[in-house]
Amino acid sequence: SPMDALELLLTMDNRRAVQLAQMLDSHNRKRQEEEEAIRTDAVQMLHNSFDPERDNVIVLGSRAWHPGVVGIVASQLMRRYHKPTFVIAFDESGVGKGSGRSIPGVSLVQAIHQCADTLVSGGGHDMAAGLVIEESRMDDFRRAFNRYVSETTTEEQRCPVLNIDMEVSFQALTLDLLDSYEKLEPFGNSNPQPLFMSSDVFPTEPPKRVGTNHLKLFMRQGMVERDAIFFNGAERELPEPPWDIAFTIDRNVYRGRASLSISIQEIRSHQEM
Known part of the structure; x- marks a missing residue:
């Protein structure tokens, strides 16, 4: 219940407050x-049936899935495969709610x-x-959805594109830059967070896994x-270094000290421009 929060x-x-925080943390861990x-x-x-060259959409469903989480998974699959995605949780009667x-x-x-x-x-x-x-009707919907996307978009439109706002060097990533950058806030759909790029970057030590699926990189x-x-x-699977990295920046405050944090959005092997 949101009333607990x-x-x-x-x-x-x-x-x-401690009791409630522990309870909410437990709920969040179960959700994760x-x-x-x-x-x-x-x-x-997807590994068993999905062909990215043939299939322009992802439609998956199961009776074992919880309807409260399918939206998060749909978002993750869409970003990972760059395909319009529906993930559906079916109940015991065979009626599914999808996101x-x-x-x-x-x-x-x-x-x-x-x-x-089909719906x-x-x-x-x-x-x-x-x-x-x-x-x-899930297979019927998948075919109809795939046909709709194939007929209304071109292959070029379906290719993932990152719109880089500016290339910056590591040396330029300072708190002064962050102060100016934060004057552009708040960020949202109509004012997207700027995306930066740094090129010819080398890892200095192996990536460190943090949390469930995240990596901390040292470059x-x-x-x-x-x-x-x-x-x-x-x-x-990380590409061969050196890398070109696309990233956003944010302010991190720990024990009263501010620093600039980097959140990587994409990595590729370095390409000469």
Whole structure:
């Protein structure tokens, strides 16, 4: 219940605050475990049947999945494979509730409208939507959804593109830069967070796995060393160094000291520009 989180923020009783924090942390760990189990199951399904050259969409479902987590998994699969994705949790009667995430140029609302005869219901936004479907119609929906994307987009539109705002050196990543950068906030859909790039970067030591699927990377460009976090990077095979890295920056405050943190969005082997 969200009331537990609200009570944690409002309570003046330290003992009650600790109890609530521990309870919420336990709930979050269970959610993460559920999310990891579904993602692992979904990736295995894709390995068995998915052809990225042939299939322009991902549609997966199972009676073993929890409907409260499928949206998170759909988002992760969409980012990993750059395909419009629906992940569906079916109940014991075979009725499924699914959550979808899309790529630029593919409207899930329009897709649901075009595939309506295979669905019970559906709606949402261009980039995120939900649907209700009978288990027996999942393959029909997958084919119709794939056909819609194939007919309304070009191969070039379906290719992943990173729009780099600026190339910066490690030496230029300072708190002064961060002060200027933060004047652009708040970031959101209509004001996306700037994406930077640094090229010809070398790892200085092996990546360190943190959390469930994240990597901490230690890198050097010229004489300047930086570390960075690569969320969900443990699922990826890192390319041969040296690297070109695309990343966002944020302010990190620990024990009253501010520093600039780097969140890697993508890595490739270095390419001469």
